[in-house]
Amino acid sequence: MTASGLAHRVTRTGILLALMLFAVVPLLSMFTTALAAPGSTPQGLSWPSDPHWHNFVDAWSAANFVALFRSSTLIVLGVVPATVAMATGAGYALAQLNVPFGKAIYGLLLVGLTLPFEALITPLYYDLRSMGLLGTRLAIVLPLIGLLMPFGVFWMRAHFLGTEPALTEAAKVDGANTWQTFRRIHLPLATSAWSALSVLFFLASWNQYLLPLVLVDDPTKRTVAGGLGAFQGQYGTDIVLLCAGSLLIILPSLVIFLIFQRNFVKALMQGAVK
Structure with missing residues (x-):
C-alpha cells in the first residue's frame, strides 16, 4: 500500500x-446517569459506584409506558403500512408510467417537502375538530400519512427511475400488463428501498412529539415521545428518571434500526439494478 493510500485509509x-x-457518547452518558441515585445530578460520564437498576422500573411505572407503548404501536401500524404502500405505488407511477400532469403532481409533492409540521398544526386542529376526530388516534394517524407521503413518493420515485428499462420491456414482451410488471418485477427488486422507507417512517411515527401533544388530550393515546412531555413536566428536576425514561423510548428505535440496517444502507448505496 502506498503512503497516500495509507493516509487516506x-x-x-x-x-x-x-x-x-x-453518536455513542451521549447514549453512554444517559445510561450511566440513569443508573445513578434517584434525585441526584450526576456530572459527566462516570459509572456509579452503586448502580440503581430499579430506576428503569420506576420510570416505566411512573410514565405508564405500558399504555404508551401500546398506543405507539397502534399508531405505527396505522401509519407505516398504508404510507409505504401508497408511496411505492405513486413513486412507480410517476417514474415508470406516463401519468397525466405527472410533473405537476411531482412538483406539488416537492412543495410538500418544504412545509414544516408546525405550520400545519392550527389548520389541522380545526379540520380534525370539525370531523369529530380530535382526541383520537386517527387525529395522529391521518395527518402523519399525509405529511410523510411527499418524502415517501420522492424516495420511491428516485429508486424506480434508476431501474433498468429493459426489465419493463422484457415483461411486456412476455405479455405482462402494468400491474403484473409492477408486482412481479419491480416490487421485489425494490425491497431494499421500501423496507428502508418503512424504517424511516417507523422512526418518524414512533418519535412523533408535536402532533400527539397538540391533537390528543389523553396521554395514554399519544406516542411514547408525546407522553415524555407529561413525564418531564412531572419529574422535571429528576434527571435520573428522565434519562431512564428516555432510554426506554429510544430502545425500540435502536432495535428496529439494527435489524434493518443492511437494507437501509443498501437502499442508500443502490444506484442501479443489475
Whole structure:
C-alpha cells in the first residue's frame, strides 16, 4: 500500500471513529446517569459506584409506558403500512408510467417537502375538530400519512427511475400488463428501498412529539415521545428518571434500526439494478 493510500485509509477511519463517538457518547452518558441515585445530578460520564437498576422500573411505572407503548404501536401500524404502500405505488407511477400532469403532481409533492409540521398544526386542529376526530388516534394517524407521503413518493420515485428499462420491456414482451410488471418485477427488486422507507417512517411515527401533544388530550393515546412531555413536566428536576425514561423510548428505535440496517444502507448505496 502506498503512503497516500495509507493516509487516506487512516483519515477515513479517524472520521468514522469520530462520528461513532459523537453518536455513542451521549447514549453512554444517559445510561450511566440513569443508573445513578434517584434525585441526584450526576456530572459527566462516570459509572456509579452503586448502580440503581430499579430506576428503569420506576420510570416505566411512573410514565405508564405500558399504555404508551401500546398506543405507539397502534399508531405505527396505522401509519407505516398504508404510507409505504401508497408511496411505492405513486413513486412507480410517476417514474415508470406516463401519468397525466405527472410533473405537476411531482412538483406539488416537492412543495410538500418544504412545509414544516408546525405550520400545519392550527389548520389541522380545526379540520380534525370539525370531523369529530380530535382526541383520537386517527387525529395522529391521518395527518402523519399525509405529511410523510411527499418524502415517501420522492424516495420511491428516485429508486424506480434508476431501474433498468429493459426489465419493463422484457415483461411486456412476455405479455405482462402494468400491474403484473409492477408486482412481479419491480416490487421485489425494490425491497431494499421500501423496507428502508418503512424504517424511516417507523422512526418518524414512533418519535412523533408535536402532533400527539397538540391533537390528543389523553396521554395514554399519544406516542411514547408525546407522553415524555407529561413525564418531564412531572419529574422535571429528576434527571435520573428522565434519562431512564428516555432510554426506554429510544430502545425500540435502536432495535428496529439494527435489524434493518443492511437494507437501509443498501437502499442508500443502490444506484442501479443489475
